[in-house]
Amino acid sequence: MTSHVLDLAGAGIGPFNLSLAAQLDSIPQLSVRFFERRPSFAWHPGMMLPGAEMQTSILKDLVTATNPTSRWSFLSYLVANKRFYQFLNAEYEAVPRKEFADYLGWVARGLTSLRFGDSVREVHANDGFFSITTDDGAISARNLSVGVGKIASRPAWAEQLPKSMTFHSSEAMQRIGDVKAPRIAVIGGGQSGAEIVDALLDLTRVSSIHWISRRPNFEPLDATPFTNELFTPGYMERFHGLPEELRLTHTRRQVLASDGVSASTLKKLYRRLYERKLETRGASDQGISLRPFRNVIAAEQDGPEITLTMRNGFDDSIETLTVDMIVFATGYRFVLPEFLYSLENRIELNSIGEPVLESDFSLRWDGPRESRIFVLNAGRHSHGIAEPQLSLAAWRSAVIANALLGRQHFDLDQLDPIVQWETHGQPSNLPSHMGQAAE
Structure with missing residues (x-):
């Protein structure tokens, strides 16, 4: 076991942990490292069909929403690759998926905190930190970020x-x-x-x-303006505070907003x-x-x-x-990765067998609160339909970064939503005479 304890160890390098790594690159005081079994970055290589397009704006990249001056934005990628003006002239209604994948690979090649060809094998909880076994040895970390994707x-x-x-x-x-x-x-x-x-x-x-x-x-x-309000931090924060039964109902109703x-x-x-x-x-x-x-x-x-x-x-x-x-073409489902099996009985699950996630995307478990296990792409039913999407990846990464630091490094304050989702200043239950048919 190395004597140095990382502030965060990340398992898997897909777009979501890549976003987190890109955001943390602007915080040198945090010691972080991300591990991926594949030899290099790849994003859904099996779905790079000719003509495939993105369904989200290029501004919803890895960093821009909370860190617009980051060197890892999509616009920085265009400038670095001398394609800024030609990209504008092409007037894409939607960005080709292959180009966005190339952007992600460009970021992955530039970050020094990533370790490819080295996967997380086992995780065990000790007093105040996690003991982690990888292909190349053993490390310690105070927090984990799980971004291995779904199956x-x-x-x-x-x-x-x-x-x-x-x-x-x-x-x-x-x-x-x-x-x-x-x-x-x-x-x-x-x-x-x-x-x-x-x-x-x-x-x-x-x-x-x-x-x-x-x-x-x-x-x-459905990519119309009011539906796109579902893909904002304000909506996600309010959604997370709902009872589980309501959250499950809403995600079923909103399928066409995301799929x-x-x-x-x-x-x-x-x-x-x-x-x-x-x-x-x-x-x-x-x-x-x-x-x-x-x-x-x-x-x-x-x-x-x-x-x-x-x-x-x-x-x-x-x-x-x-x-x-x-x-x-039947989608993907969350499965607890094998390296977390040692903690399986300590993790709280919801009614459909998924981890219960706190507002900062850490799962609820019986370990110390300061030892967080952040799980990315497992919160559709805890945070809403935007959670598995790229739309709020930068914002989520900033939330996690702030949690690691214990302070507001990223300014995440938002204007009030245009849509008033919740009832303010009203009792949650109607009086018994309300809702009855008028005579």
Whole structure:
């Protein structure tokens, strides 16, 4: 064990711990180090499909929202790479995902606190600090930051299907080029599902594509001004103070604010389908079927085929579909990383099995309060739909930095929200006579 105790050790170097590292780079009095098993930075390499775009503003980068003069902003990246004027002239409605990934890699290459090819293996709590084993040895740290991301989520009915006949959208770049199956089902009506369908339309060897979603239609991301208020610090702070039951209800209702399809992607797909009909003079296009409002309830493999059984929510009927391959664009789920198993029984969980997070993004556990375990990308149901998104990454990192310092290094005061979310100066429960029908 080294004699030096770090102020913070970070496990995983994705965008969120990268944001934290970039913010802490402006605070030299803090001793920090971040560890990543991969040899270099990579951000969703499996989803870097041609034409894929960001769904957030470039100003919602790693640092700008709370530290606009940082050398690690997206604008600094453009200037450093001599692309500032050409980027402006391109007039992107949305930034290409590949360019934002290049920006993240540029930051990762510049920060000295990052250690690639060295992963966190074990964590044990001692008196006032954590003993951490990595691939390269042992260290001590007063606080942890867990940013290892989530794992690919697949429906329960798909567990017995062979991997040779299925893959998750996170593997798209590696798998799509090798697809030889003529009939493919894409499960999931969000942005990833739309991008997968768009990419499959370019493959001449695919004879039919079936896009299946539980949602009533293929619906756009709601990026209108009042909905974007959900992606502000003021809303997140108020959301965190709600009872758990209300928070869970709100996140279910707000799905299209964070997981809809970009309008530009929907328009592109619709035009492609329109042009296909034009080519066939309006005849039915057997090459693609769009099936919203379908809930897949079973999948049965029979040799090289898979038969899906679905309930159609539009007419409440049951239908079947036979395909040769399935692509799951079904998102991700949080799983406690193995290196925290030694603390598993000491961590408080909510009703759906996720860690309970404090307002500063540290999980609630039975250890000393000054020994914090910050968990990034696990707070959708504690802090709101913005927590897994890039939108508030810079602000969250500043909150954590202030918590480490025990003072307001970053000024996080905000104007009052434009929308009045909570009731001020009113009792939380209505009198018994309120709400009754008038006679």
